[in-house]
Amino acid sequence: MTEPTAPQRGALVRVIAGREISVKLHDKGFIASTIVFLVVIVAAVAIPALIGGGTPEYRVGVAPGAEQVVDAAAGLGALPADERPPGVPEAQVDSVPVEEPQAALESDDSLTAVVSVDGDQATIYGRDGVPEELRALITTAGAQATIARVSGEAGLTDAQLDGLLAPPVPDVVLTDPGPDHAVPPELLVLVFGFLFYFAVLTFGMSIAQSVVEEKQSRVVELLVAAVPMRWMLAGKVAGNTVLAIAQVALIVGAGLVGAALTGSSDVVSQALGASGWFLAFFLGGFLMLACLWAVAGSLASRIEDLQSTTLYMQLAVMIPFFSAIFITDDGWLQRVLSYFPLTAPLLMPARMLHGNAAPWEPWAALAIVLATAVVLIGVGARLYSGSVLNTSKRTSLVAAWRAGSGA
Amino acid sequence: MSDSSQLSVSGLTHSFGDRRVLDDVTFDVRPGRLTGFVGANGAGKTTTMRSIVGVLKPDAGTVTFGGEPLSLAVRRRIGYMPEERGLYPKMKVHEQLVFLGRVLGVDRDVAATRATALLKDFGLGDRADDVLHTLSLGNQQRVQVAAALIHEPRILVLDEPFSGLDPIAMDTMAARLQESAAQGVPVLFSSHQLELVEKLCDDLVLINRGAVVAAGDAAALQEERAGRRYRVQVAAAPEWTPAGAGFEVASRDARGVLVDLDETADTQDLLAQAQRAGAVEHFGRVVPTLAELFQEVAR
Numbered sequence: 001m002t003e004p005t006a007p008q009r010g011a012l013v014r015v016i017a018g019r020e021i022s023v024k025l026h027d028k029g030f031i032a033s034t035i036v037f038l039v040v041i042v043a044a045v046a047i048p049a050l051i052g053g054g055t056p057e058y059r060v061g062v063a064p065g066a067e068q069v070v071d072a073a074a075g076l077g078a079l080p081a082d083e084r085p086p087g088v089p090e091a092q093v094d095s096v097p098v099e100e101p102q103a104a105l106e107s108d109d110s111l112t113a114v115v116s117v118d119g120d121q122a123t124i125y126g127r128d129g130v131p132e133e134l135r136a137l138i139t140t141a142g143a144q145a146t147i148a149r150v151s152g153e154a155g156l157t158d159a160q161l162d163g164l165l166a167p168p169v170p171d172v173v174l175t176d177p178g179p180d181h182a183v184p185p186e187l188l189v190l191v192f193g194f195l196f197y198f199a200v201l202t203f204g205m206s207i208a209q210s211v212v213e214e215k216q217s218r219v220v221e222l223l224v225a226a227v228p229m230r231w232m233l234a235g236k237v238a239g240n241t242v243l244a245i246a247q248v249a250l251i252v253g254a255g256l257v258g259a260a261l262t263g264s265s266d267v268v269s270q271a272l273g274a275s276g277w278f279l280a281f282f283l284g285g286f287l288m289l290a291c292l293w294a295v296a297g298s299l300a301s302r303i304e305d306l307q308s309t310t311l312y313m314q315l316a317v318m319i320p321f322f323s324a325i326f327i328t329d330d331g332w333l334q335r336v337l338s339y340f341p342l343t344a345p346l347l348m349p350a351r352m353l354h355g356n357a358a359p360w361e362p363w364a365a366l367a368i369v370l371a372t373a374v375v376l377i378g379v380g381a382r383l384y385s386g387s388v389l390n391t392s393k394r395t396s397l398v399a400a401w402r403a404g405s406g407a
Numbered sequence: 408m409s410d411s412s413q414l415s416v417s418g419l420t421h422s423f424g425d426r427r428v429l430d431d432v433t434f435d436v437r438p439g440r441l442t443g444f445v446g447a448n449g450a451g452k453t454t455t456m457r458s459i460v461g462v463l464k465p466d467a468g469t470v471t472f473g474g475e476p477l478s479l480a481v482r483r484r485i486g487y488m489p490e491e492r493g494l495y496p497k498m499k500v501h502e503q504l505v506f507l508g509r510v511l512g513v514d515r516d517v518a519a520t521r522a523t524a525l526l527k528d529f530g531l532g533d534r535a536d537d538v539l540h541t542l543s544l545g546n547q548q549r550v551q552v553a554a555a556l557i558h559e560p561r562i563l564v565l566d567e568p569f570s571g572l573d574p575i576a577m578d579t580m581a582a583r584l585q586e587s588a589a590q591g592v593p594v595l596f597s598s599h600q601l602e603l604v605e606k607l608c609d610d611l612v613l614i615n616r617g618a619v620v621a622a623g624d625a626a627a628l629q630e631e632r633a634g635r636r637y638r639v640q641v642a643a644a645p646e647w648t649p650a651g652a653g654f655e656v657a658s659r660d661a662r663g664v665l666v667d668l669d670e671t672a673d674t675q676d677l678l679a680q681a682q683r684a685g686a687v688e689h690f691g692r693v694v695p696t697l698a699e700l701f702q703e704v705a706r
Binding site for chain 2 (some may be wrong): 019
């Protein structure tokens with residue numbers, strides 16, 4: 001007979017986390033919701049790209065005499081981004097010779113517009129409108145043609161003409177530059193915030209259910225005396241955290257890959273570059289809130305009770321979520337809330353993103369968040385132990401706390 | 408077997424609100440013996456067992472194993488079958504046993520081998536990969552037994568292990584319990600099937616209204632409670648009746664006459680009278696069955 005041994009915490013947490021993951025991966029509902037989200041994300045990225053993304057293309061009818069202007073417009077639209085003069089859009093202009101503008105528009109549906117030039121005056125014929133980009137290109141090309149003609153008559157050299165056509169772009173010097181962004185930081189905060197609370201709300205409920213499961217099925221009687229509840233709850237939190245992070249990574253990954261494939265690579269690199277602290281706080285904040293949900297589960301005896309025990313938890317998550325979105329001023333309130341455990345996961349990285357926090361600050365806030373997680377696990381374990389024998393009704397907080405004194 | 412594996416319950420007292428459910432409950436569960444725990448519904452059996460395994464913290468009293476209070480390490484080596492049963496309904500049978508074994512510190516491979524062997528033993532070898540709630544209640548019960556044995560427990564505490572089992576599974580269960588006892592494991596189990604308890608148990612604990620009314624060696628207990636009732640069979644004289652103030656005939660049937668003796672009556676006088684009536688075919692003290700004992704204490 002082997003000697004009894006004390007439980008190995010790490011191994012215990014792994015075994016319990018492993019069961020959580022295995023159960024979830026066999027859960028058709030979980031698989032289905034993940035697939036639905038992936039489809040939604042891919043669609044959200046791909047559909048706008050298919051509809052409107054990329055360089056606009058125009059087939060432009062060229063009336064006799066308008067060749068020079070349209071060719072110049074096509075040349076301007078095809079310039080690389082850094083050589084294009086300010087205000088000139090990127091576009092692909094294909095020219096098609098036509099005789100009479102209005103007749104051509106009526107007979108050829110593929111034409112976006114027809115351009116004719118009379119002297120210096122260009123005219124753009126469209127059906128119910130002319131695209132903004134095309135109008136800008138023709139305008140610029142027409143102006144350049146006029147300038148070229150007038151300066152030729154005035155006897156200017158080619159170098160002088162180039163100076164006129166491409167005046168130097170002003171340099172911009174900032175005395176207090178913010179970080180460079182392709183996407184506004186507020187939007188990034190909003191996206192991360194939404195992802196965070198989406199993950200917390202869906203997985204939080206599943207953690208609470210999983211904590212109740214042992215009580216409802218009475219497995220708890222086998223476990224409560226033999227397994228320290230603290231480690232059991234930690235295992236459940238760990239398993240669900242791994243799954244949540246994996247699911248979110250999958251969804252975000254799909255979105256980023258989609259964005260990169262459809263040509264928004266600058267957005268991708270900004271999101272990846274800025275997301276370091278968001279990810280760290282995502283993990284820490286998720287762990288902490290998962291523990292809060294474990295406490296909610298500890299108070300319920302049956303799945304049906306969760307509705308009421310988790311109500312306050314949902315409020316405790318939603319209120320900080322909105323405050324994090326609305327409190328954007330770098331004032332004392334934001335500073336304080338960026339250390340408060342519930343709001344820190346969003347506000348501290350937001351402050352980092354705006355360059356408003358000292359390098360040591362996120363570490364301190366993260367430590368506070370993680371310490372809160374540890375405390376919550378302890379509270380949950382005690383409440384859980386205290387409510388184990390109470391199978392009939394929802395346990396009151398006070399009663400469970402008293403009864404759980406031994407945990 | 409030394410006393411280092413003796414499970415002792417001492418002075419367990421517990422109340423739910425104003426209702427005292429355990430009152431100074433004290434008994435031993437000796438290693439290598441099957442101890443039957445008998446009492447009416449609500450007598451305190453389940454509360455006592457929950458106190459032993461640590462699910463419930465009693466108001467007072469101690470539980471020791473080998474003279475030491477139960478540490479977490481020892482509690483993890485208790486094989487416990489709770490009254491309310493409890494397994495994961497949506498988990499596969501074998502997977503579930505392996506999980507419970509691993510939670511209780513058994514290596515995965517060892518747990519897998521044992522789970523397979525236990526399921527085969529209980530006739531569930533072909534249901535290993537079925538989800539628990541698809542099994543009949545009786546079969547779920549067998550899985551529950553297997554769950555209590557998966558970590559080779561050093562102490563067995565089983566609340567109504569035989570209820571819901573068919574006769575074949577009952578035999579398997581009994582054999583398993585005896586096997587564990589033979590390895591020096593103290594085995595405590597409760598049951599309402601008194602004939603079974605009488606047949607299986609070496610020791611008995613009778614509990615009534617939260618108090619132990621009798622505990623110890625089963626045969627000795629029955630002997631002790633026997634009183635002074637004798638069965639006398641005189642073949643040639645079925646109507647024979649003993650004479651004298653101390654003798655009272657309780658009943659009479661084909662197997663003879665039952666005589667209650669008061670404190671003054673002499674058994675040798677009774678025997679002598681019977682012999683004078685004819686050849687005595689049976690003369691003996693009547694030992695109460697467990698059922699009779701139970702009736703007596705539960706009254």
